[in-house]
Amino acid sequence: MSHHSTTPAATSAGKKPRWTREQKLAAQKGKNAASTKNTTRRPEREPRSRRDDYDSSRSDSRPQRGDDRRSENRSYGERRDNRSYGERRDNRSYGDRPQRSDERRYDNRRDDNRSYGERRDNRSYGDRPKRSDERRYDNRRDDNRSYGERRDNRSYGERRDNRSYGERRDDNRRYDDRRDDNRSSYGERPQRRTFARPQQTTTTRATAARIQEPIDMSDNGFAALGLPEVLVERLARDGITQPFPIQQAAIPDALAGRDVLGRGRTGSGKTLAFGLPTLTRLMGSKARPHQPRAIVLVPTRELAMQVSDALQPLVHVAGLHHKLVAGGMPYEPQLSALARGVDLLIATPGRLSDLIARGAADLSAVQIAILDEADHMAEMGFLEAITEILDLVPEGGQRLLFSATLDRGIDTVVDRYLTDPVTHSTDDGTASVTTMEHHALLIEPRDKKVVTAEVANRSGRTVVFVRTKLGADRVATELREQGIVAAALHGGLNQGQRNKVLSAFKDGRIPVLVATDVAARGIHVDDVSLVLQIDPPADHKDYLHRAGRTARAGEAGTVVTLALPHQRKGVQRLLDEAGVGIQLTKARPGDDIIAAAGGSRPSGDFVSQSTLEDLLTPPGQRDRGHRGGPRGYRGGPRRPGQGRGDYRGDRRGGRSERGYSRAGRD
């Protein structure tokens, strides 16, 4: 069996390394993947494929393909060069702060002060010795460099050389040392390892400039896990020195090449749990054009941006390249990055499939495939897209599936794509609820709007979850009418608006976010102290994920769930299944229980549209005209046949009777 566990060799040139059906079945025989117990290991299994395996498996790739793409790509780039200048900067800035909707296509990034400024700095400092206080900017250098590369595909090879030169400049010796360390860490290396302090043995002038203070590498839990020093050091610079439980548990097996099912409570650091071993295993090799070596699939664009941002500095110090590929963003940067070669691709399914269909992405060299929020990705609606993508990934590679709520729902995916997985469940799926304060309020439909406002009217950031996009728009408007600064976030907004709203919320300009489940999973915003569910979640897992937007990384948080009489039974069941252990409590506007949850009666001072638009516009972009004008944020899509600003018209005056969304219906 262990023979089957290794990467299938590319036995003959030109043939894809595929297992036969028989081999696959044989390898799967006798396994019950999802039933593996917590932190179960299978000692009989040989450590799986190493970097060398991957290298050999890639010897069969077709070089002419890259050439074809290159020429395609060049013409693409030329055609678009003029106006997509702003776009080409880099997708990263999407996560930061976009702006006016009418300019979002091309000017978004440019108006993003921070990332723009950083990037400019980067470029201009690119050839200079770096100052230590520019450490953060260094992380962006990959993107900057690629900016230049993008313009000229012919000198692809040359730039590759340049790039590795640039990497080496960071620290030549350390980089090489690291490779040795990595190699030994794949399997035969003992668990514990002490890294030399960088300033003692391995510091060059370049690194000396980059390291502001000596990084204490002793007693570093990440080093003990066998991760390369460059990564450990980079984490330590951000004060991350001790792994969270899920990281502690999953990283060693992931480093060893095992397929891993990882479950850790919300906000427990799952991104690093799969990101660190993935980058480690990718280090030392380069991606060929159009052939990413690892992919991370995520359910929403925002989450894709977050994962990309979180891994960015680590990708950089690893000497690798990553790219965010998702819908709603310009194609050209994604196409050119792929043409250049991307080691780690972070993608939402739709755009990735699109790029594959265009021939821009080829998954035949993918060694590691990762599903974030795996149980969600295995649900109807995503499953088809996911299988389509995973079917293109060579069998025998590594698979990492992570979620706070990994359950049997992923069995089909596990059975089909995973080999001898090890399960690391550091927390029961419901563990996170214990760190939160929960309230479930049974209310009358006519009170819903007021209770919502009272609970949401508080100091601190609040996420209000609703069931529908329309509901999100409506509730946000109603909150503003009652004097609460709220904005809606849902998939019906264009990407520019989505970014704008989310960054305004992250910056604290908008204290209340009214969101659909687009924001239910994975999205991290600091200091969200209250999650208010005014429409019940679809199931207990959604309860956990929504609730998990608060109380992250050990912080406190409050979760308030509203239920109408007809929802009483269902909500109580959800609470039980989620392990919350509370009962519904009747509540009316002004009740003590609302005050106990931090809420208070809102001022009633109408928050105008222009005020909202002001707040949604990043500082530094304001007072440039348009304010309050016909452009900009309008609260999202309108119902057919309905004009802007009149969306109370079709409610027959019965809105408050019926409450929000499905309220009042059976």
Added chain:
DNA sequence: AAAAAAT
């Protein structure tokens, strides 16, 4: 049943 995910 809705939302998400390509244009």
